[in-house]
Amino acid sequence: MVKSLTELLRMNGIVKSFPGVKALSGVDLELQSGELHALIGENGAGKSTLMKILAGVYKKDEGRIFIKGEEVVDLDPDSAQKRGISIIFQEFNLFSDLTIAENIFIRREPKHALFNFVIDDRELKRKTREVLDMLDLKLDPDQQVGRLSVAEQQMVEIAKALSMDAQILVMDEPTAALTESEIKELFKVIRNLKKNGVGIIYISHRLEELNEICDRVTILRDGSYIKTERFQDMTMNSLISSMVGRDLSEKFPPKPHTKADRSEVLLQVNKIRRGTKLDVEDLKLYKGEILGIYGLMGSGRTELARAIFGADRVDQFDVRIFGEPMKVRAPYDAIAYGLAYLTEDRKKDGLALDLSIEYNITLPSLEKITSVGVVSDRKAALTSEKYVQDLRVKTPSIHQLAKNLSGGNQQKVIIGKWLAKQSRIVIFDEPTRGIDVGAKYEVYELMYRLVQEGIGVIMISSELPEIIGISDRVVIMREGRVTGELDAEDLTEVGILSHAIH
Structure with a gap:
């Protein structure tokens, strides 16, 4: 009171x-x-x-x-x-x-x-x-x-x-x-x-x-x-x-009826090791699933994503994408393999805040909108307009600066830039942090859409309801190592936390 x-x-x-x-x-x-x-x-x-x-x-x-x-x-x-x-x-x-x-x-x-x-x-x-x-x-x-x-x-x-x-x-x-x-x-x-x-x-x-x-x-x-x-x-x-302004009694959209195809492995981590802080092996992402990665603060979830994406140096790196061995020295290499990474700090690492929506969406795929080294304004506008409309980004125009968008719309612009790049696997790191319930629902719908289009989705989250509500399978980490793996039907808060703590 x-x-x-x-x-x-x-x-x-x-x-x-x-x-x-x-x-x-x-x-x-x-x-x-x-x-x-x-x-x-x-x-x-x-x-x-x-x-x-x-x-x-x-x-x-x-x-x-x-x-x-x-x-x-x-x-x-x-x-x-x-x-x-x-x-x-x-x-x-x-x-x-x-x-x-x-x-x-x-x-x-x-x-x-x-x-x-x-x-x-x-x-x-x-x-x-x-x-x-x-x-x-x-x-x-x-x-x-x-x-x-x-x-x-x-x-x-x-x-x-x-x-x-x-x-x-x-x-x-x-x-x-x-x-x-x-x-x-x-x-x-x-x-x-x-x-x-x-x-x-x-x-x-x-x-x-x-x-x-x-x-x-x-x-x-x-x-x-x-x-x-x-x-x-x-x-x-x-x-x-x-x-x-509408009933959202269901926090999560209904899951698509399509089941994961465990005969087709999109991403396979045989071994990633960095000193004593990270040691992960035998981790797989299958076609048609959202793979959740959960762990408490300091468990090594983000470190694993950054290592796969080439953002951090590691001592051992044995990873295959669509069956092909990956040679990754920097994020540029990972992007070339069709990998996308939506970082947990979208403002610091995910966006050029002082540039427009159009620039942000087209930056990773400039080769598709240039001819003889000159950017085609028409192609840039068409590309960015397509993803602004597809993702329902709330903005007066594609020329609006990224810093003026709400958190949920900034997240959509980041997703748009990787879709424009035609990425084949997307890693979401805390995808709904700092965005509201309505925007969260839309991000979840986008994840389902990506999976149905054959794109691999990995979601790192520290929110247990989100992990349980969205994931088809969950890998749990503690102190840089995988300590458990649960299928959707076995997901409970107690079960996940027991693997995260013990």
Whole structure:
């Protein structure tokens, strides 16, 4: 329950347009002190745009904003910070080469009493310990941030916000890259913040975790305000239906009736070894199946995918594709064999964010749209338009920059570029991380479509319901080795976890 009725924030009728897109159409949001208010909606619903208006990054076109009852006409990042607004984005705003103390108080370092151009290191460490103690964090202020885990870096971001006396804290997908134990620690910190009167706007696609911490929820859809409700008054199905505007009682599409052909092996890993960290042998992908690979954090799933794709050097490499031995020294070689890899970090490794959808889709297959070294604009447009339409990418045009797309649409563009390349085997690494339930459903449908078209699909996922719901067969890894293999009819959470842990 919300303990205080003090209003920290009210946003009324917020409207924002970009060229060719109306991002927000009259959106309302309010936040009280000591409240965790979830802001949810599909990718592209307008959540990030609304928060960037609150942070002063974007200017609203219409609407009113009240902070602690006072109307604010012009917000910029500095004035938003001074008014106690702090946002922790998915991509942390930290300097990896600086210490925890330097990051928390950057541009606000305490100065020496006599020499006001010299940083007072002793006072800097004292103030840092003070704010870390508020969060019950046992971190060394002199520790370099680049050496911290993702969870610890997130705590440093929260500490930085508290050091600025933040009373309105926005958390964008805070648990996306955390383990179960790290999520529990984060929730402890969140509960303490609520007790101290901090209002939290919480953006997440992991709806099930809201049960533990959420007071109210506001739902957006296609840039429009749908409703605000007390979380305890809503069911999971009503939440999802409000988000997507349709009934999604089934989280996964029905599986195709076609069965895997175990007489035809598409990919066969006889042996891949890298030191003591990775040692996998006798792993097969059959025609007509989705092969799931599951393991806990650090189990070696991504390392295996990167090794197959030639992104990391290995000590032993004995892999066959369609019966042919692979000689892979770099990703270029793997691509030539018809292999595609959708990385878990699509923004860092999967897309050229500052280039258009058209460029991103056609980049791997330039040889198909060039003549005498000159790119054919017509062929490039036709190719990209085909996959934008086939994959139902939500965009005003193929000239839209990739960075302006929602997470789900960015994932579709990556799939499109590999389909344009006519890849024969696709490895999906955490394909639905950070995308909403509606977009997840579409990605699953795409996987099924690929399999029916004869394309091999490997899916790496840390979400057990996804692994069970989509896979025809699951290989389980622990400490760089395969510890179990289960067919679809034998898949249970307990069975999979027993192989992943023991």
